[in-house]
Amino acid sequence: MLTRTTLRKTPTGEDLARDAQFGSRLAANPLKGSIELMGAPMRFARNEEIYGESEPADYIYKLVGGTVRTYRVLSDGRRQIGAFYLPGDMFGLECGAEHSFSAEAITNATVLVIKRSAVTALASHDVSVAQQLLAMTAQELARMQVHLMLLIKTAQERVADFLLEMAERADGHNEVDLPMSRQDIADYLGLTIETISRTLTQLESSAAIALPTSRRIVLRNRAALRQLNS
């Protein structure tokens, strides 16, 4: 299905300019001081694997630019996307000793790669680092809980929820540029691409959204969308 390229170990120089727009988000993150200074920046191409499910979880990651998905596949190929990560987000916490999900770049992405052992060592000295680590894991848990609630809703509710969430995270405005494909959305929401597509056109017909292009979504009536989320 998906093309898997091999892992590039060294940062390359391309589209740094495009990523620069996200720099401002860095300041907002809790682990701003010590931890991220330890990170080596690394670049991943579109659809490139960042880590694989069941690889040892030796690193944690902070996304600087681009978009990342984590996912898990059942033996028969069904894929569940666990989360989408945007610049400023940390990921790779979702694990014990091994990663339980895989991570891939959805767009070209720049990531700070941080040695887990270094963080835990730091945490054992610095209480605030330990607290931040806990807070991040708890936040991940909270995200998961919301996701769980999504999966018992109807298709309309899931899609509406998804659009509102993305608009929220992509910084509040009414126009969202989705970095991910319909297939990604479908695998996140537990639906099929056809259902995603149909639901979006329904929402467009009911004037809740507009679709200037397939990836660009304008929220025309947030209240209507919210009403769908029981």
Added chain:
Amino acid sequence: MLTRTTLRKTPTGEDLARDAQFGSRLAANPLKGSIELMGAPMRFARNEEIYGESEPADYIYKLVGGTVRTYRVLSDGRRQIGAFYLPGDMFGLECGAEHSFSAEAITNATVLVIKRSAVTALASHDVSVAQQLLAMTAQELARMQVHLMLLIKTAQERVADFLLEMAERADGHNEVDLPMSRQDIADYLGLTIETISRTLTQLESSAAIALPTSRRIVLRNRAALRQLNS
């Protein structure tokens, strides 16, 4: 739907004998030393609320005897059960400042109630406590991930998974006594009671399980059940 009784503040003396069988599980838990010594034992009757979604999360809980469910309801009444807890499990970690789920006793239950502030205070001195707190949260996260994967499977797969999980946790043998109703199972698996019931009878017909009574399940063919879990 469910009867909500008021919260009993003081431990009562009944069925302590019945709970005693679970005592052996205590030793296996990571937070065995300092933390649980701080806990005040408390008893809850069947269907009694332990805490409510959106109450301040001032306590964490360790189940000593009985069974507990955590859940969340959508405005229209759909309920999603987040987890079942058995003796030895900790719960109430699934939160920021407020609980994001509610918790109720499924059977009469005995719970150690531990002040969160005390734990975090302890964690700031004792690194190992902080680590255990993180580990428990991470485990909760892992449980959630497995649950998420469940919800994209077919009814048969969900039910089979559930039975295997319960058998595993209720200490490995082939005969399981389910403490929860069909409705609880349904709301955990994102199905209806009718589908749960039908699926169980299917599994019985195919000789994968036996149903001596509706709450007692015998795993006759674990391999067959596992095969259903892609």
Added chain:
DNA sequence: CGACCATTTGATATGGATCAAGCGATGTGG
């Protein structure tokens, strides 16, 4: 321009929900 890939749209199929009885166990009051 032509090939390819993502998306949309249409027609049909189906798994699980919903609606509706029936049944068996448990408990309660007479």
Added chain:
DNA sequence: CCACATCGCTTGATCCATATCAAATGGTCG
């Protein structure tokens, strides 16, 4: 101790939301 109400579970009949199968459209890149 029995009649009867209640509750949890099972079973049957039908419906419907979403999946599946199939084709058309549109956008992108060489």
